[in-house]
Amino acid sequence: MKVWDFNTAVKRVEFNEDGSQLLAVTEKRMGFLGTIVVLDIKLDVDAEQSDERALVITCEDSKATVAGWSYMSKYIIAGHEDGSMSQYDGKV
Numbered sequence: 820m821k822v823w824d825f826n827t828a829v830k831r832v833e834f835n836e837d838g839s840q841l842l843a844v845t846e847k848r849m850g851f852l853g854t855i856v857v858l859d860i861k862l863d864v865d866a867e868q869s870d871e872r873a874l875v876i877t878c879e880d881s882k883a884t885v886a887g888w889s890y891m892s893k894y895i896i897a898g899h900e901d902g903s904m905s906q907y908d909g910k911v
Contacts, residue, residue: 821868823858826851831885835892835909838862840873842895844886853882855897855907876907 823843831844840857847853857874861867876883881901888909889896895907 823870825856827853831887833887834860835888837892840892842886842888844883844897847878847882853878855883855886855895857895857909874909874911 855876881899886897
């Protein structure tokens with residue numbers, strides 16, 4: 820089991836299609852901008868999980884209220900507080 824620490828509340832989590840990555844959406848609060856964070860997951864249950872973030876998307880204009888993986892985990896699709904949607908490359 821692993822516990823990751825974030826600066827603000829995590830509003831959503833989702834594993835990618837093969838379970839090798841975890842996506843987390845954090846709240847914009849206490850002077851911190853909302854983020855979409857991707858963490859690499861080692862599938863071996865005995866392996867130690869890393870604290871290093873594989874990808875961090877900072878939502879400066881409008882916080883992400885929801886995000887998830889597209890088909891085949893190619894993209895991250897996010898819905899924002901202002902009603903807009905965005906698409907990010909899930910690998911870079």
